Amino acid sequence: MDLSIGGNTNRLYQLNASNITRQVTNFTTTNFFVMNHPAIAEGFLYIGNYNGHVFKLNASNISQQIANISLGDGVRGGAAIHNGFLYIGSWNNRVYQINVTDMRQVANFTTGNDIESSPAVANGYVYVTSTDLRMYQLDANNISRQITNFSAGSSFRDASPTVAGGYVYVGNDDNRVYQLDANNISRQIANFTTLDDIKSTPSVAHGYVYIGSNDNNLYQLDASNISRMIANYTTDGDVWGSPTVTDEFVFVPSTGSQFYQFNASNISHLIGTSTISLAYTTPVVLENAVYVADSGSRVWQFGIPNITIGNYTPGSQGGADTTPPTVTLISPQNITYASASPTYNVTLSENGSVQFSLNNGTTNTSMTGDEGTYGTSFHYNASGLADGQYVIRIYAKDIANNSNNAASARFNVSAADADGDGVVNANDTMHGDASAVSASGVGALDVTIAGNASNGTFNGIHEVAFFDGSSKLINFTHDFGTASLNLSKVFITKTSTSLLVNLSGQVLAAYNKTLFVNDPGFTALCVKDAELSSIGDISEDCTGANEINFTSCIGNSTGVTLNGSTCTDSGSVISITNLAHTGVRGTVAAASTTESGGSSKYKGECKDGKDNDGDGFIDNDDADCRKYRNTEGNHTPAPALPVLPAAAPAQTPRPEITVMPEIVVNDTEVAPAQKPIKGAPEKAPFHIPFGSIGVALLIIIAASIVIWKKI
Structure with missing residues (x-):
């Protein structure tokens, strides 16, 4: 792709758009191309010059002239092409309608003074300004027919109109930009006043009007009512050229020494600048580059999003930015996050763009610029991250496309709340409640922390207790500031003659346990101080490893201490303290079978509401007790005899x-x-x-x- 551009010379240059230091060809005339904007249509390029000629050239090779027409006086503005016609103004006060096929004049319209601007064509009308203080609305099929006109307070010297959204926008030497009804430009909708005359042509995009003024400012106005200013930026000189707007940027030169790049959403945010000579022209954007001509016979080529790549003066070339940006990864850091939605924050040492990846570049996601698409500060609000470990890598580019992919961080997410207590697992020192415990033989398990419910989180040292209804099974002291407690790792097995509580090693060694078992009339008692998987791990004769024979504890209310653990029989409950682990198994005497009233032991046990012999039956539901129902009172009546x-x-x-x-x-x-x-x-x-x-x-x-x- 090639670029054609003129300047304060009698040559029009065709340059390689990828590298404008490479001149493809040129076209030479006998007079200047100054502020003349070429128009391209259907493979041809049309441009006028100061000696009053309009040329039709081969757009692929502008050295080949196809045709030309002489208008009798100089041409300063550009041409507009529509529906087979070319419209262009001249210093002879006329605007011309020319057939593009043979460059033959079709019609013209005479204004009250010379025309130095470019016409606009839309809605079947031609809109053209004149230095006679008026803008004219003409019939596009025959511009000799005037529809109406609009009178301003001063000359429309270089300002060309722009048509968009049913409105015509145009600047004037009276310091104002006007918003007019495109169907009838005599009807003014709104205006905005700057501090000096306006020679810039408005650009309309994204709901805004962008226009420069000779007060050194570029303005961003509300396109629906231009009396409302959105933003402005003060440059180092007059802004004569028309701003060129892309999806993200606004490019405009000044008559100072700078070429500017702004954020299109808010031009008060400057993306970058590059030093050139003073320029009155409008930049041209092709693919990933922007081109602008200055008054020093130079054409400048800038990369998008970088406007510092290079320039072209025939026979010379500018330098290029080859330094990558410095990247600072503020967050995430190498820590664990208790949220599934961490925020990523990155800053750059210069304007650029940032992406990140959580899979080493397989999928890259763009971060949001705090100042727009291109800037120095970026963020991204992650969401829905599963618990686990992640590695984030930052892929940063400056606006010269220099890359820096070195920044990375390894972080963890632990945001699950397994027990639904409103505290994520990472911060929860108490995981689960009684329902999380694997319990067998326990009717109504309850767990308390310092006498309170176990849901929530705890700090410091507290007593933990497990109950079956109101009967305590085990208690111990736990330091929640040192280690959490997970109830899903607790296993309890209870029978009428045994109790096993396995805490999976969660209790610190400094804090031992106390076990409580109901005494159904034990004749032997064995405690195994080890992590057990079942009651069967305790031997029947209590001779296994880590087993303590506490038979001597039965009936002893003052307590018996063996191997550092103490057993106390309080009558109905036996407690064993200072255990590192928790397993106890007892033995009861075999039942008597005498038919003359039974033993006194069964007479008492057949009305105590307990399963004393461990066969799963209580009192009169037990066959052994029914043998003695005539010797004991308050029993269920016997069934009828046959x-x-x-x-x-x-x-x-x-x-x-x-x-x-x-x-x-x-x-x-x-x-x-x-x-x-x-x-x-x-x-x-x-x-x-x-x-x-x-x-x-x-x-x-x-x-x-x-x-x-x-x-």
Whole structure:
């Protein structure tokens, strides 16, 4: 791709757009190309010069002239091309409509003074300013027909109009920029006053109007109402040229010595500058470069986003920035973050852009510039990071595309809240609640910290206790400032004769445990002070490693100390203190099977509400206890006895046996009897109480019946 540009010479240059130090060709005339903007359409380039000619050149090789037309006086402004016509003004007060095919004049319109600006074409109209203080709205099909005009307070000397969004924007020597109705420019919408005359052509983009003034300022105005200024920037000279706007930047030269690059969102933020000679022209952007001509017969080429690459004076070349930016990675740091949404912050030593990667460059994400796309300060708000370790690498470039990829950091995220207590795991010293404990044989497990609920986080030294209902199973002291406690690593197994609590080594060695077991009438007791996986790890004869035979503790309320641990029997509960680990197993005596009332031990244990022999049954639900129900009070009534078979009727009634009462056991008829003698008093049926006495009565009655039958 090539670039064509003129200047204060009689040559128009065609340069290689990739490297403007390489001249492709040039076109020479007999007079200057000064502030003349070439127009390109369908492979041809059109440009006028001071001797009044308009040339049609081959855009691929501008040394080849296709045609030209003489307008009779000098041309200072650029051309506009639309629908097969070229529109251009002249110092002879006229604006011309020319057929681009053969460069033949189609029509013209005469204003009251010379024209030094470029026309604009839109909506079927041609808008052109004149130094006669007016802007004209003409029919684009035949510009000899005037639609209307707008009168300003001073000359429209070099200011060309811009049409966008139904409005026409134009500057004037009366220091004002005007916003007019594009359908009828005699109707003014708004205006904005600067501090000096305006020769710059407005540029409209992103909802803003960008325009320069001879008060040394570039202005950014609200395109819907230009009386509202968004921002401005003071340069080192008059701003004559029209600003060139891209998606992100605004480029404009001044008549001082600087070429400026601004943030398009807010021009008060300067991206960069480069020193050139004074310039009145409008920059041109092609691909990744911007070009501008100065008054010293030089063409400058600048990289985007860097405006310091180089320049072209025929036969010379400028220098280039080859120094990468210095990168400071402020965050993340090499620490653990208790949030899934850490913020990344980076600063550069010069204007540039920044990306980051969490996978060593496989996927790069752009960071947000605090001053716009290009600047020196950047941030990114991460979100949804899973717990784990990450390595962030920064990929930074300055606006000369010099790279610095050296900055990196290794950080961790621990943001999960496993127990839902509102404290992330990384900061939680107490993980989980009673439901997290793996418990077997425990009816209603509860866990307390310093006598309070276990949810939340704790600091310092506190007592930890585990309960089955109101019965304490274990307690110990824990330093939460030194180590956290995770209840999901606690395992409890409880039976009627044993208790195992495995804390997975979480309790510090300096703080031992106390174990509590119910005493169902132990005859032997064994404690194993080791990490256990099951009760079966404790031997039955208590001779294994780390086992303590505390049988001597049974019935001892003053306590027995063996191997540094103390066992105390308080009657119904036995406690073992100063344990490093927690496993205890007891043995109870075998049950007596005597039928004459049973042992006194079972008489007491069959009404204490406990499973004393560990067979899973309590009191009267236990078969052993039912054997002694007649010797103990307050038991569940015995079930009804089976119904005895009815006695066979007598073959020969005996007259002396005339009355026999009905026999009922638990309201169940046992044997029908003869009806009572008439007149004899009725007798209520009697009930035989269940138990050994009832059995004896049944035997007596049965024997009497047998004797009676024999009689």
